[in-house]
Amino acid sequence: MFTIRTLNNIASVGLAKLPKKHFTIDDTTATPDGIILRSFDMHNLELNDNLLAVARAGAGTNNVPIEKCSHMGIPVFNAPGGNANAVKELVLASLFISSRRIVAGSKWVQSIAASETLDKEIEAGKKNFVGPEILGKTLGVIGLGAIGVLVANAALDLGMDVVGYDPFLSLESAWHLSPSVEKADSMEDVVAKSDYITLHIPLSDKTRHTYNDDLFTKTKPGARLLNFARGGLVDTTALLAALEKGTIARYVTDFPEKEILGHENIIVTPHLGASTPESEENCAIMAAEALRDYLYFGNVKNSVNFPNCTIPYNGKPRIAVSHRNKVNMIGQLAAVFTKYSINIDKLVNNSKGELAYNIIVCDSLPENEDDFIRDLYAISNVIKVRLLK
Ligand SMILES: NC(=O)c1ccc[n+]([C@@H]2O[C@H](COP(=O)([O-])OP(=O)(O)OC[C@H]3O[C@@H](n4cnc5c(N)ncnc54)[C@H](O)[C@@H]3O)[C@@H](O)[C@H]2O)c1
Ligand SMILES: O=C(O)[C@H](O)COP(=O)(O)O
Secondary structure (H helix, E strand, O other), X not given: OEEEXXXXXXXXXXXXXXXXXXXXXXXXXXXXOEEEEOOOOOOOOOOOOOOOEEEEOOOOOOOOOHHHXXXXXXXXXXXXXXXXXXXXXXXXXXXXXXXXXHHHHXXXXXXXXXXXXXXXXXXXXXXXXXXXXXXXXXXXXXXXXXXXXXHHHHHHHOOXXXXXXXXXXXXXXXXXXXXXXXXXXXXXXXXXXXXXXXXXXXXXXXXXXXXXXXXXXXXOOOEEEXXXXXHHHEOHHHHHHHHHHOOEEEEEEOOOOHHHOOOOOEEEOOOOOXXXXXXXXXXXXXXXXXXXXXXXXXXXXXXXXXXXXXXXXXXXXXXXXXXEOOOOHHHHXXXXXXXXXXXXXXXEEEEEOOEEEEEEEEOOOOOOHHHHHHHHHOOOOEEEEEEEO
């Protein structure tokens, strides 16, 4: 039986992927085997020793202590692309609301007292809410992953020119990205030629304050900046200065911060990017399935810190071993199997950065399982050993 703690509301269709026969959902336990969450900040949460896996029902994992999890041999799963369409649709809406003064105009209309002269007042006041069309304008897309590709392709369909930048473009993205998207060599190149700029990169120590004074200086004057990725990507002080100077005409963001609330040229939504029933369900299903397959079979798919590693279940016992990515680890593991006369049926070893992970399917298990496990743990650089029967 596995105990799963949820740290946010997770769509019930996702939790239904964890059969009651083998899983208990307990949101109060301090010793879960698995955690499922959305944006809950896990950085200050103590990780219990028996925690086996964390699944983020969404894309961004900056709220999860990845390094600490890797150190403890805990895979962190996410739901790549599971909410990309929801974000794309909100970004498209934001292209329009950053241009046409829909939000300000609507607020103004709501504020006028209904009177005999309403029509006249509206016709006189509407000149204050003029905004340009997006047709024929240039959109710069920074980050061409699941969301960036959808946004770039959709903007082409709306008659925009699109320039994109992603130095780590994946094969998957390259397959889906329209060839009409111009490839830029640098972020500076993108912001210098774009009337609209949209950010779709993860937040990390490397990307924090990507949009800073320097990049604002290189931005085409009067550009509109959309941020549906993470608040920390934009340096707020530099942003407010850029709005003051007119470098940026409008900023639309999904990440409220007290410094930007109430600014006439900033439109803020309450982190709504993935808040559609479709995305909430997709992500919950992807996260729960990844967690279930890891807990049952040791299979790894969609992990941000572990390599993909899968062996279809064939009824035989399996040992899952994570270790630091060093030489001669397989040789040392195999020696322990030899010592206990265990025949290996299948073995997959994959690595990701400093971490490697093995699934070893065996024909039998030794009589003294505890000694066997202890010998595996005794190998230097082994992090976690799981015996799955
Ligand atoms: N507002 C929301 O509710 C919401 C919803 C989903 C995702 N997000 C945010 O959007 C981010 C992107 O989501 P995604 O699903 O497209 O992720 P993704 O992993 O599919 O794509 C991210 C892309 O950014 C690229 N990248 C990384 N560093 C870069 C850099 N320095 N310069 C340019 N490109 C860089 C990567 O190569 C990758 O292609 C997430 O990390 C998350 O923070 C927000
Ligand atoms: O990174 C993500 O997937 C989004 O920010 C969505 O976050 P949420 O699941 O808390 O809405």
